[in-house]
Amino acid sequence: MTAARRDTYTPETLLSVAVRVFNERGYDGTSMEHLSKAAGISKSSIYHHVTGKEELLRRAVCRALDELFGILDEEPARAGRAVERLEYVVRRMVGVLIAELPYVTLLLRVRGNTGTERWALERRREFDHRVAELLSAAAAEGDVRGDVEVRLATRLVFGMINSIVEWYRPDGRGMGERDVADAVARLVFSGLTRA
């Protein structure tokens, strides 16, 4: 039994348990004891995989950040008019948020008390900045309104997109990633007013 149990605990499953506990109790409020109980393995078994909870946090936010930055390297995010690249990025951001919901939720809740948290905040700012540049380029090409300051617009658009982690639950009640991405793209680019 013990051997079987150990076998089922890959670093990957430990990570997904840790992310769930971090999101429930907050990273600061989570001890190795909590992780050990939630994973159903001893603390020393956890230390067999990682140096401690900060490494689990780093791996978790890395996963979310890699997915987000990955979007910017995808072909449709790199070629074409800026406004179209921006729309592609907005839709894909919604996709990543939903596909990696617990990981992105954790990333968005990071507050900056440890080195890993400060690094994650820095990377988030870098990502925001890359999207803001795309918005600037779209404004320069005349496709995006010029009467809302780019930094402010970026913050508001991120506010809308990031809020998805607060309410989206993959409960199969019909609203899929595509529906949410369509709604976000319509609101971000055309607003509520009837076309």
Added chain:
Amino acid sequence: MTAARRDTYTPETLLSVAVRVFNERGYDGTSMEHLSKAAGISKSSIYHHVTGKEELLRRAVCRALDELFGILDEEPARAGRAVERLEYVVRRMVGVLIAELPYVTLLLRVRGNTGTERWALERRREFDHRVAELLSAAAAEGDVRGDVEVRLATRLVFGMINSIVEWYRPDGRGMGERDVADAVARLVFSGLTRA
């Protein structure tokens, strides 16, 4: 000195200190000891004003909720086409968020562990519902697009507006309540795309 100090502690100043500490440490993470230290008065002096931290939480979220619900009773929110009433409400929500920043921040962070928190969540849902009704009415009057489901649109618009508490700081660097309200109204109703 002691007398003078007591004089300066009205229930109102105690409340504003409590809200700051709740926002910094989280409501669950705040003890009467923390409040006593932050306020610079003894715990028994605090108990002279309130029955405990839950009463402070209730007063704080009440203040935010009263301001938000108050918007719906204002004349421009009650008469005219629904889309215009909705725009008025959106702009005033931004105004209340900024004017009552710490109080609304606390309200938005409430998670629901105590009776007061569950009550606050219930009132928030009620407010969201009232705004969703306005959006439905605007759709019925043909002024708002029909291809984004009302509940989803309401969530996304609230997501954008509520995100303001995450980054807005009243540091006088030029961006006032009016600028933010204009930007939000433009994005919510017309989107990023150049008119």
